[in-house]
Amino acid sequence: MSVLSADARRDFEIHRYPALIYALVPVLAVVLQAWLPRVLGRFAWFDLPLVITVFFALSRRNPIQGSLLGGVLGIFEDALTGHAIGINGIAKTLVGYLAATIGILVNVENHAVRLIMTFVLSLVGSATYFFVVRFLLGMSMDTNWMAELYKAIGNSVIALVLFPLLDRTKIRD
Amino acid sequence: MVRYRNLLVLLVLLVAQILGLAMQVRRVNSGQGDGQGVRLIRLWANGIVTPPEKVLHNTGSGISWIWNNYFDLRHARQENSDLQKTIDRLRLEQAALLEDAKQGQRLQALLNFEQKYIYKTLPAEVIGTSGSEQSRVFTINKGKKDGIDRDMAVITPDGIVGKVRDVFGHTAQVLAINDQSSGAGVIMESTRIRGILRGNSQGRPEIVDVISDQRIKAGDKVLTAGGDQIFPRGLPVGVVEKVVNDPERDGFVDVILKPAAHLDQLDEVLVITATEPRFAPDQQQDIATSEALKGAEAEKQKTSEGMAEKLPGLIDPNLPADQQPLNDTSNPNPVSRPPMAIHPDRFTPANAAPPASSGQDNGQAAPKKPGTPKPAESNPAPQGDR
Numbered sequence: 001m002s003v004l005s006a007d008a009r010r011d012f013e014i015h016r017y018p019a020l021i022y023a024l025v026p027v028l029a030v031v032l033q034a035w036l037p038r039v040l041g042r043f044a045w046f047d048l049p050l051v052i053t054v055f056f057a058l059s060r061r062n063p064i065q066g067s068l069l070g071g072v073l074g075i076f077e078d079a080l081t082g083h084a085i086g087i088n089g090i091a092k093t094l095v096g097y098l099a100a101t102i103g104i105l106v107n108v109e110n111h112a113v114r115l116i117m118t119f120v121l122s123l124v125g126s127a128t129y130f131f132v133v134r135f136l137l138g139m140s141m142d143t144n145w146m147a148e149l150y151k152a153i154g155n156s157v158i159a160l161v162l163f164p165l166l167d168r169t170k171i172r173d
Numbered sequence: 174m175v176r177y178r179n180l181l182v183l184l185v186l187l188v189a190q191i192l193g194l195a196m197q198v199r200r201v202n203s204g205q206g207d208g209q210g211v212r213l214i215r216l217w218a219n220g221i222v223t224p225p226e227k228v229l230h231n232t233g234s235g236i237s238w239i240w241n242n243y244f245d246l247r248h249a250r251q252e253n254s255d256l257q258k259t260i261d262r263l264r265l266e267q268a269a270l271l272e273d274a275k276q277g278q279r280l281q282a283l284l285n286f287e288q289k290y291i292y293k294t295l296p297a298e299v300i301g302t303s304g305s306e307q308s309r310v311f312t313i314n315k316g317k318k319d320g321i322d323r324d325m326a327v328i329t330p331d332g333i334v335g336k337v338r339d340v341f342g343h344t345a346q347v348l349a350i351n352d353q354s355s356g357a358g359v360i361m362e363s364t365r366i367r368g369i370l371r372g373n374s375q376g377r378p379e380i381v382d383v384i385s386d387q388r389i390k391a392g393d394k395v396l397t398a399g400g401d402q403i404f405p406r407g408l409p410v411g412v413v414e415k416v417v418n419d420p421e422r423d424g425f426v427d428v429i430l431k432p433a434a435h436l437d438q439l440d441e442v443l444v445i446t447a448t449e450p451r452f453a454p455d456q457q458q459d460i461a462t463s464e465a466l467k468g469a470e471a472e473k474q475k476t477s478e479g480m481a482e483k484l485p486g487l488i489d490p491n492l493p494a495d496q497q498p499l500n501d502t503s504n505p506n507p508v509s510r511p512p513m514a515i516h517p518d519r520f521t522p523a524n525a526a527p528p529a530s531s532g533q534d535n536g537q538a539a540p541k542k543p544g545t546p547k548p549a550e551s552n553p554a555p556q557g558d559r
Binding site: 079 | 194198
């Protein structure tokens with residue numbers, strides 16, 4: 001894992017994608033996240049909006065864009081859950097920011113690095129979610145950490161397959 | 174300032190969302206629903222997600238329809254025959270229960286109590302979920318324009334499913350009974366213990382805050398209690414799976430249920446759009462049909478069951494009707510005579526046989542007492558001994 005200066009990496013390794021990808025992929029992630037659990041039942045151990053947030057944050061290497069994308073996707077998810085709006089928003093804002101910040105510092109082209117980052121950021125997102133629910137909102141919600149662990153593993157596996165596919169759509173100079 | 178721009182933007186985003194959350198919680202605590210802005214966000218999210226969901230759902234439904242109606246008809250004839258038998262059996266049961274139902278209604282009228290029946294339901298298809306493990310919410314393809322309203326009960330023929338939480342034009346969101354924020358009044362059928370049903374972190378419905386009771390056993394049926402003004406009384410909820418101690422309070426238990434409805438694999442649900450203190454017209458017609466077709470048979474069955482209840486010693490529930498002791502003429506050991514009184518007196522039944530002869534018949538020597546009045550010899554023998 002080579003470490004370069006932030007400015008150098010940002011200048012040389014910012015990936016750009018067609019506008020259609022920016023528009024379609026996040027929407028598709030939210031739609032599939034809402035639809036697939038109907039098919040897979042309780043085995044739907046993944047969070048596609050989080051995977052997409054991590055992907056674009058790592059590719060764009062821009063913490064502001066990462067935070068905004070995470071926040072918007074999180075708010076969309078909250079709107080569908082019936083819970084207060086902003087719980088997922090806060091969690092994914094933080095995930096987007098962290099992913100982009102780390103993306104500036106380290107080389108994230110390596111699949112293993114992406115896998116580990118997605119796994120860790122999934123757990124960070126879950127921890128933030130429960131922190132907001134328990135301590136900021138004071139809601140009594142039980143936590144099933146095993147399910148969160150399975151979800152983090154699921155996200156990592158999806159990232160391993162999805163990231164190379166999305167990489168193919170990037171605009172080459 | 175430019176150096177900290179990223180961090181500042183992050184802080185602004187986080188603070189804005191925290192403030193938004195605080196305002197929402199305040200509204201909820203003061204008894205108000207979602208604010209205008211929050212409702213708008215939910216509407217937009219629903220408007221963006223629902224159309225593609227409907228397309229995916231309809232595509233899947235179309236494929237399964239073609240499969241079910243053209244390719245997978247191998248066992249249709251046998252299934253049809255089985256279903257016909259089931260209908261016959263259910264018609265018989267319905268006709269048998271009709272009199273009890275009528276009597277129940279008369280008694281309720283006397284007590285000035287009105288039992289609400291499911292009067293009207295609207296079938297709907299599940300087209301999507303919340304996509305979150307922490308939220309057991311799903312979307313149905315019927316909304317305000319179809320007559321759906323907030324807090325309507327949602328069921329399947331197997332049992333209750335949840336209640337309508339949010340209504341949009343052509344869709345609605347349903348909060349399932351296994352969500353942690355749900356609540357329904359329930360009662361255990363055998364013990365009549367009441368409680369509040371909600372979901373746990375594993376997505377299993379459980380009855381919370383129940384005082385520890387040895388009578389609660391796995392397999393007990395749980396029904397709706399009817400006190401929550403959402404679910405009509407007596408609908409199946411599930412069966413008790415296990416009882417666990419409440420980790421936060423001594424002496425209390427949480428009763429974990431196996432839901433009657435398949436909450437993980439819901440395709441079609443029924444929304445109860447109206448409840449009335451009378452049966453729906455199609456239900457009345459169905460009852461009338463059952464009564465006409467099976468009424469006489471049900472009455473005969475009921476009479477024989479009544480006889481069985483009144484003559485418990487002569488009916489063996491483990492034997493078929495033609496082998497019951499009463500009908501069995503080949504029985505080498507007929508019902509034995511009751512023992513005779515050793516010292517008959519004036520309280521001895523007048524039709525009893527003389528003690529002396531009786532004792533001799535049985536090989537017993539009865540002591541004779543002087544002055545004991547001898548029963549009249551002209552008395553007939555006991556009817557049962559003939």
